[in-house]
Amino acid sequence: MLTDExxxxxxxEPKRVVTDPLSSLRRKGAxxxxxxxxxxxxxxxxxxxxxxSTVNPHNFSVIxxxxxxxxxxxxxxxxxxxxHFHTNRLEGNRFYAYHIHTxxxxxxxxxxxxxxxxxxxxxxxxxxxxxxxxxxxDCGFGGPGPDDxxxxxxxxxxx
Amino acid sequence: MSVEAIADAFRRSVGAQVELHxxxxxRYQVLTPFRYNDGDHLGVVLKQVAGxxxxxxxxxxxxxxxxxxxxxxxxxGTRAVIIDGALDEYGLTAEDxxxxxxxxxxxxxxxxxxxxxxxxxxxxxxxxxxxRVASTFGDDFRAALADWFDPSQWEERWHDPxxxxxxxxAVDYRLLVGSRPVFLFTLGNxxxxxxxxxxxxxxxxxxxxxxxxxxxxxQATIARPVLARLSDVCDKQFxxxxxxxxxxxxxLRRLAA
Numbered sequence: 001m002l003t004d005e006x007x008x009x010x011x012x013e014p015k016r017v018v019t020d021p022l023s024s025l026r027r028k029g030a031x032x033x034x035x036x037x038x039x040x041x042x043x044x045x046x047x048x049x050x051x052x053s054t055v056n057p058h059n060f061s062v063i064x065x066x067x068x069x070x071x072x073x074x075x076x077x078x079x080x081x082x083x084h085f086h087t088n089r090l091e092g093n094r095f096y097a098y099h100i101h102t103x104x105x106x107x108x109x110x111x112x113x114x115x116x117x118x119x120x121x122x123x124x125x126x127x128x129x130x131x132x133x134x135x136x137x138d139c140g141f142g143g144p145g146p147d148d149x150x151x152x153x154x155x156x157x158x159x
Numbered sequence: 160m161s162v163e164a165i166a167d168a169f170r171r172s173v174g175a176q177v178e179l180h181x182x183x184x185x186r187y188q189v190l191t192p193f194r195y196n197d198g199d200h201l202g203v204v205l206k207q208v209a210g211x212x213x214x215x216x217x218x219x220x221x222x223x224x225x226x227x228x229x230x231x232x233x234x235x236g237t238r239a240v241i242i243d244g245a246l247d248e249y250g251l252t253a254e255d256x257x258x259x260x261x262x263x264x265x266x267x268x269x270x271x272x273x274x275x276x277x278x279x280x281x282x283x284x285x286x287x288x289x290x291r292v293a294s295t296f297g298d299d300f301r302a303a304l305a306d307w308f309d310p311s312q313w314e315e316r317w318h319d320p321x322x323x324x325x326x327x328x329a330v331d332y333r334l335l336v337g338s339r340p341v342f343l344f345t346l347g348n349x350x351x352x353x354x355x356x357x358x359x360x361x362x363x364x365x366x367x368x369x370x371x372x373x374x375x376x377x378q379a380t381i382a383r384p385v386l387a388r389l390s391d392v393c394d395k396q397f398x399x400x401x402x403x404x405x406x407x408x409x410x411l412r413r414l415a416a
Binding site: 085089119 | 180188190194195196197198199200201202217218219221222223225226227230255256257296299300302303376377399400401402404
């Protein structure tokens with residue numbers, strides 16, 4: 001089981017996206033999807049997964065995943081759109097907003113809960129491109145991601 | 160408290176947890192108390208399509224499943240049977256990845272009830288994804304073993320050359336730690352666990368006296384009776400490789416001390 005210290009270290013570890021997932025989105029049913037390989041100095045296994053609904057533009061998920069050696073893929077950080085309610089079971093709060101799931105030790109230790117069950121509402125992004133840029137900033141990718149030239153309708157945190 | 164009062168309490172409690180939140184013209188986000196393990200509520204939208212009310216997930220259920228599965232895998236085998244069964248049993252349609260049901264007349268309550276059950280049943284196919292763990296476990300363990308010990312110290316798929324020339328009782332790895340041999344089993348499913356148990360029983364009969372260590376891909380996936388029988392004959396178990404990368408070689412080296 002990962003501790004909070006281990007999770008923080010994995011998030012902070014320097015990483016580089018090998019291929020830009022936003023330029024390789026492919027349609028699968030009612031959503032677009034892409035998976036990007038990630039190179040890390042430690043050679044640890046990471047990948048970035050992107051899912052965007054073709055029905056509801058507010059329904060998307062941009063995920064940093066990590067696979068411990070011999071283990072299964074874990075979701076360390078998930079940047080969700082605003083298409084469903086979320087309840088934090090331990091804290092008891094509920095919201096309907098763009099929100100960021102984060103892996104935590106306390107939820108990993110909670111029976112029936114996923115590692116990344118804890119989430120916080122956010123106003124740092126309003127679409128999947130903004131969510132992807134937030135992931136790059138927050139998770140050791142060293143700054144903003146590829147600039148696709150499009151401006152977000154809503155200002156992001158640092159703008 | 161009378162049974163009628165209990166039933167009424169159930170209705171009021173459950174009913175109070177269902178809310179409609181307007182999102183534009185004839186479109187509502189339906190809040191229910193039903194959540195996934197990650198705290199996200201089931202994505203349910205009530206909207207009018209061609210003059211009729213429809214409950215739909217707008218593709219969110221399969222999109223969530225795609226985090227862990229290749230959606231092409233949902234169209235074959237056990238998963239396809241489960242999904243087709245859920246669609247049929249709960250009256251859902253699946254079109255281009257979107258799950259929906261049309262409300263008949265004013266029967267909104269039953270429509271919502273059936274829709275949610277259908278979504279939950281379909282979402283449960285994720286639990287069948289564990290076989291993916293076993294597919295990479297063997298390679299991952301071999302790579303880890305090569306990090307811990309020189310390849311000259313271990314032999315893969317070992318069997319006793321004198322007593323078992325046909326290799327009926329094989330060990331995944333025979334490791335030499337110092338001058339002491341250790342049997343390593345890497346197990347990903349019940350069948351492998353049973354085979355290991357049979358082999359270890361045979362080694363007991365032959366009085367080989369070699370310590371045995373089992374490393375599971377995921378011990379939680381092994382049936383309890385199978386695990387119990389294996390526990391009687393193996394010396395040490397590790398529930399997984401991940402998280403035990405330091406403990407396993409440390410234990411193996413202590414055996415030689």
